[in-house]
Amino acid sequence: MEAYTYLNDNVIQLIINDNNPKLEAAHNILQDIMCRRLLKCVTQTHCKDKTLKENHLKEGIFKYLKGIPIEENFLHYEIVKFNNGMENKDPLEKVRFYTKDHLDEPIRLAKDHVSFVLPKVFEECSIRLYCNTKDRGKDEIVEKIIKAFEKWYREKVGLKTHLLFSSK
Structure with a gap:
């Protein structure tokens, strides 16, 4: 996993400059991208x-x-x-809210108490x-x-x- 953190755009140059036949498909894809095809x-x-x-x-x-x-x-x-x-x-069905009166009790708010512009x-x-x-x-x-x-x-x-x- 540590090697992944060092991965950067140099891998593109390595693929383009490598003559390995196994990388031919990757080389062609990169050429198409760079030439805007x-x-x-x-x-x-x-x-x-x-x-x-x-x-x-x-x-x-x-x-x-x-x-x-x-x-x-x-x-x-x-x-x-x-x-x-x-x-x-609706993602708000999974969200719980806290009130100032009951800091340790999560509550679920009704849709009309959250916002009227929800999708x-x-x-x-x-x-x-x-x-x-x-x-x-x-x-x-x-x-x-x-x-x-x-x-x-x-x-x-x-x-x-x-x-x-x-x-x-």
Whole structure:
């Protein structure tokens, strides 16, 4: 564990300058990062279905992309969940408070005694689609991917997508 405390950015230089074939994949990843050959987020939307799996997302989008040539590594996707570490539970339910009158007795406060601006939802989910920016000149395919995603989302959720942004 002590060796970990000495780890710094020099490890990046060691990987880049090393000719070991075992480090070739790491070397390529670092080169892509330094040359800004990154994945481009083409669209993102909120997801109401928190049980959605990435393989269902992939199958659903590719269902609407039949006949469109897309390489395996061109389209990337992820389902991101944001929460407070307790999933969809209110963190104030675990907090106890003390009063001046009873310093040794912790009490639980009712929600209306804490604040009126507390959120009602403690976990949200987003779906993000990325395209490989190494492949320039595929704007038409990216637009078709976004449209396929919108169709899939409309079918899956029954709502028109509210895209947080789109690269159109």
